[in-house]
Amino acid sequence: MRLRPLTVCSIVLAVLVAAPTVPAFAAEPVSVATPVPTPAPAPAPTAEPAPGSAAEPEGAEPEATDAEETPPEGTETEPGTETEPGGPEEKLEDGLALDEGRVRAIVELTDPAQHAPVAAQAAEESVDVLLRPRTQPFMVVEGTAEELAALADDPRVTGIRRDRTYPPSLASSLRLIGADQAHARNFTGTGQAVAVLDTGIDRDHPAFTGRIVEEACFSAVETGVESLCPNGAATQTGPGAADAETAKCLDGGVNLCEHGTHVAGIAAGDKGVAPGAGIVAVQVFSRVNDEEICGEPSCLLAYESSLRLAMEYVAGLQRPVAAVNLSLGGGLYDTSCDDTEEGRAFKPAVDALLAKGTATVVAAGNEFHEGVAFPACLSAAVAVGANDDADAIADFSNRGPLLDLFAPGVDVESAVPDDSGAVHSGTSMAAPHVAGALALLKAQSPQAQVTDLVDKLRAAGRPYAYEAAGAQVTTPRLDVLAALTGSAPQPGITQSPAPGGPGRDPEPDPSDSSGPAPTPDDPGDDPQPGTSTPPTPVPLPTVTVTVTVTPRPAAAVCTRGTAGKRLTARKWAVEIHRSSGTIPDATLNCYLKLVQKASKVFPELTRASTLGTAYRTLKAAKTARQRLDGALLVGWLNWAHGTNGTTKLTAAEKVRLSSTSTGAALKKATKNL
Numbered sequence: 001m002r003l004r005p006l007t008v009c010s011i012v013l014a015v016l017v018a019a020p021t022v023p024a025f026a027a028e029p030v031s032v033a034t035p036v037p038t039p040a041p042a043p044a045p046t047a048e049p050a051p052g053s054a055a056e057p058e059g060a061e062p063e064a065t066d067a068e069e070t071p072p073e074g075t076e077t078e079p080g081t082e083t084e085p086g087g088p089e090e091k092l093e094d095g096l097a098l099d100e101g102r103v104r105a106i107v108e109l110t111d112p113a114q115h116a117p118v119a120a121q122a123a124e125e126s127v128d129v130l131l132r133p134r135t136q137p138f139m140v141v142e143g144t145a146e147e148l149a150a151l152a153d154d155p156r157v158t159g160i161r162r163d164r165t166y167p168p169s170l171a172s173s174l175r176l177i178g179a180d181q182a183h184a185r186n187f188t189g190t191g192q193a194v195a196v197l198d199t200g201i202d203r204d205h206p207a208f209t210g211r212i213v214e215e216a217c218f219s220a221v222e223t224g225v226e227s228l229c230p231n232g233a234a235t236q237t238g239p240g241a242a243d244a245e246t247a248k249c250l251d252g253g254v255n256l257c258e259h260g261t262h263v264a265g266i267a268a269g270d271k272g273v274a275p276g277a278g279i280v281a282v283q284v285f286s287r288v289n290d291e292e293i294c295g296e297p298s299c300l301l302a303y304e305s306s307l308r309l310a311m312e313y314v315a316g317l318q319r320p321v322a323a324v325n326l327s328l329g330g331g332l333y334d335t336s337c338d339d340t341e342e343g344r345a346f347k348p349a350v351d352a353l354l355a356k357g358t359a360t361v362v363a364a365g366n367e368f369h370e371g372v373a374f375p376a377c378l379s380a381a382v383a384v385g386a387n388d389d390a391d392a393i394a395d396f397s398n399r400g401p402l403l404d405l406f407a408p409g410v411d412v413e414s415a416v417p418d419d420s421g422a423v424h425s426g427t428s429m430a431a432p433h434v435a436g437a438l439a440l441l442k443a444q445s446p447q448a449q450v451t452d453l454v455d456k457l458r459a460a461g462r463p464y465a466y467e468a469a470g471a472q473v474t475t476p477r478l479d480v481l482a483a484l485t486g487s488a489p490q491p492g493i494t495q496s497p498a499p500g501g502p503g504r505d506p507e508p509d510p511s512d513s514s515g516p517a518p519t520p521d522d523p524g525d526d527p528q529p530g531t532s533t534p535p536t537p538v539p540l541p542t543v544t545v546t547v548t549v550t551p552r553p554a555a556a557v558c559t560r561g562t563a564g565k566r567l568t569a570r571k572w573a574v575e576i577h578r579s580s581g582t583i584p585d586a587t588l589n590c591y592l593k594l595v596q597k598a599s600k601v602f603p604e605l606t607r608a609s610t611l612g613t614a615y616r617t618l619k620a621a622k623t624a625r626q627r628l629d630g631a632l633l634v635g636w637l638n639w640a641h642g643t644n645g646t647t648k649l650t651a652a653e654k655v656r657l658s659s660t661s662t663g664a665a666l667k668k669a670t671k672n673l
Contacts, residue, residue: 089659091152093161093341095605097145097659104130104163104222105148106305108345109137114156125150130222131234133309138345140305142222161341162604163220164330165288165301173266173408176389177433178481179273182440187484188276189439191446194267195280195314195324195358196432197307198260199300200228200244203281205261207269207415213278214317215241218310219286220303226287228257228300237313242281244417249287251298255417256287259300262424263327265415266432272414273436273480277443280321282310295589295609302328304346311349315356322442322450323382323435324353327363327428329373330597332646334400334469337377350380357442359450361435363427364398367594368560370468370644372402382454386410386430387477393464393495396559397427399475400468404454405461407433407478425557437480444484456483463492558590564642569618569634576615585611591640598646599636601629601653608633624666628656631673648673 089097096103109118115132118139122129127143140163143151152160174180193213203212217229217236229236230243242260249257260281268277284307285300293299307326314324337343350360361382365373376383376398383402386394386409393399394410409430416422434457441453460483461476474492482489567575575581576588592609595602606629608614617633620626635649655661655669 089149089152091157091159092149093159094654095600095657096148096160096162098605098657102142102144103148104140104142104303105160106163106345107139107141107151107157108159108161109139110156110158112137115139118151118154118156121154122151127151131220131305133312136308136312138305138308140220159341159345161345163303163305164342165286165303173389173412173433174271174273176391176408177273177437177478179437179440182481182484183275185484187440187444189268189274189322189436189443190276192274192320192322192439192443193278193280194264194274194432194435194439195282195321196260196264196267196435197282197284197310197314197324197326198263198328199257199285200242200249200260200283201264201279201281202244202261202415202417202419203240203242205265205415205417205419207265207271208279209270211268211270211277211279212281213319214280215239215243215282216280216310216313217241217283218306218313219283220306221286224288224290225301226289228283228285228287235309242283244283249417256298256300257283257285258416258422259327259428261416262414262422263325263428263432266412266429267323267325267436268439269415273433274439274443277322277436277439278319280314280317282313284310292607292609292613293603295593304342308346308349311353311360314358315349315352320442320446321356321358322439323359323361325361325432325435326375326381327426327431329363329365329376331374331600332365332367332369332371332398332598333374333377333402334369334371335377336379336402337374338379342374343378346375347378347380350375350378354380354450357450359435359438359454361431361438363431364403365597366396366426366557366559367398367598368396369398370400372398372400373597377402382434384427384431384434385475386425386427387464391462391464391477391493393466394425394427396425396557397430399466399473401471401473403473403475405434405457405478406430406464406475409433433478437478437483440480441483459483460487460489462490464495465492466495558593560594560640561587561591561642566638566643567634567641569630572634572637573615573618576611576618588614591637594640595633595636598639599632599649599653601632601656602636605629605656624663624670625656628652628666628670631670632656635673 096105107118109115112135119129119132122141125143125147127141127147129139129141131140148160151157201208201212215238219227219229219234221227221234226248227234228246228248230240230246244255244257244261249255264279264281266272268274268279284302286303286306287298288294288301289298291297311324314321331342338347353360359382360380361384362376364376364383364385372383375381382404385399385403385406386397387406388394388410389408393406397409407430409427410425411423412425412429413421413423437457438450438453441456442448442450445453457478458476461479463474464477465472465474467473476489479490481487575583588611592614596609602608606617608617614633618630621630632649632652639646639649652669652673655665
């Protein structure tokens with residue numbers, strides 16, 4: 001199983017899309033239950049059960065040694081060349097043909113009526129069918145690269161790609177955006193609802209008394225991945241379906257499902273932005289019990305397939321929903337992702353919600369990146385970055401021209417399970433401020449187009465002027481009171497980049513090489529990384545537990561470092577190996593989480609989510625592919641450490657993911673890094 005997580009701001013949870021999505025904290029399949037017993041609810045989407053159910057010496061010139069990667073004479077074709085346009089190779093996502101194990105994948109179909117015949121064809125090819133949504137033109141399967149390639153030959157199949165996962169992303173914030181004055185004027189969002197697609201909700205928390213109007217759960221299941229639906233199935237709708245206090249949410253006394261309750265409290269809790277709005281709580285995460293994927297024993301991830309089913313469910317509800325909140329994400333973009341494989345599959349769900357008068361509000365991500373995470377990169381989504389109470393952009397927040405709004409996301413207090421409260425930071429906390437604000441505006445103007453309401457928020461916001469990617473950018477900070485009353489925006493603020501942060505161009509290390517690193521002296525065959533104590537380059541803001549019986553340890557905001565200096569491959573191997581470097585293990589593990597979010601090679605083709613597997617990736621150098629993996633890992637680690645620039649990394653990943661790349665092409669990509 002290969003997962004590629006999305007991240008929440010402040011509390012780290014993960015979401016699975018045949019690969020999972022993760023919540024955005026900063027530090028950040030299906031039996032059908034009875035429909036929700038509320039006035040004229042839309043039926044939840046159902047799914048039919050499946051039938052039967054690292055390193056070479058610096059300066060060394062890498063040579064391709066494996067026969068399969070050394071092209072025959074005269075066959076030096078460019079990577080990515082397809083033999084036949086429209087053929088099965090073209091339908092397979094880059095990298096799938098190289099996978100050596102069984103892969104969970106989404107099979108896009110010409111229309112929903114093709115489920116049965118394609119499922120039958122899949123059975124002939126020994127492909128396991130995991131999910132068949134009756135109303136959507138896709139199915140989820142699991143099979144080897146060869147089996148998926150054979151299935152792609154079916155003319156009813158339009159494409160096959162990984163079912164990716166996304167992790168979650170993470171003040172008094174109400175006063176800063178004018179929400180307290182809006183409440184005093186009786187703007188509370190009554191008659192509207194906010195849908196929170198996250199890790200569920202504490203159903204009996206005092207912050208939500210009488211406010212939870214719909215519940216559902218879409219939680220993918222496979223080997224090593226458990227459903228978080230209370231009924232244990234992949235789908236559940238009705239009261240209790242999004243319960244965040246079930247046994248599967250608990251891990252050693254820690255509630256892994258805390259993120260969704262915190263997000264819901266910000267958007268529409270009794271002390272939230274829209275305290276009169278209803279809450280549609282939808283659990284979209286699954287529990288993953290695999291340290292190789294999580295970097296820890298267990299984590300939560302949201303699969304893309306689960307997200308698409310949840311969004312269809314919300315679009316079918318017979319009640320006004322002003323906004324869907326997605327405080328999760330994965331994969332980083334500095335331009336619109338509408339025309340990417342992921343974007344083409346996901347954007348129709350966002351468009352369908354828009355057609356029903358519902359905006360999709362998404363956390364931009366916590367990587368201090370001049371761009372945003374997926375799916376905030378979709379043009380139809382509302383991408384939200386984070387600011388603090390001093391009207392400064394949060395040091396961890398993504399930013400740039402793709403961003404629609406900033407909103408409070410530093411030290412935001414909200415509800416958490418066990419009838420408690422806590423303070424968290426992240427763009428995961430910023431997004432629900434905007435979702436709640438849209439509920440206020442929609443309640444004020446029920447007939448208005450939701451796109452017009454988003455434009456009103458943008459026009460009324462306080463302008464933040466700053467530099468991104470060498471250009472001047474202005475992004476408004478949320479001011480819901482000005483939007484409701486038609487007041488002129490507050491005076492703009494010119495933002496300064498964080499001192500020494502990744503906003504500056506670092507001086508290159510003259511001895512730097514992005515290529516595979518040499519093995520440290522006497523490293524041992526199986527390194528067991530330990531714990532080191534020197535200073536960390538990653539800021540670790542304190543998360544204060546405000547109302548709880550047993551105080552919990554503070555959660556850190558996992559974001560890019562501020563060193564801004566490239567390390568050589570040799571130096572990274574030393575840092576990762578047995579506490580022999582100066583960067584703490586906690587920081588290195590944070591960097592590896594960021595690498596998994598930004599890269600498609602890690603962990604979809606190569607596992608490097610723990611210090612041990614990362615070290616082995618740096619040490620392996622027998623084949624051209626292994627040498628390129630080592631160079632890519634060094635490049636991504638430098639990016640996580642604070643250096644700018646991912647263009648060369650992205651280009652090299654395309655070569656690595658192509659099944660037609662020759663040994664010469666792999667060697668050239670390694671050298672370019």
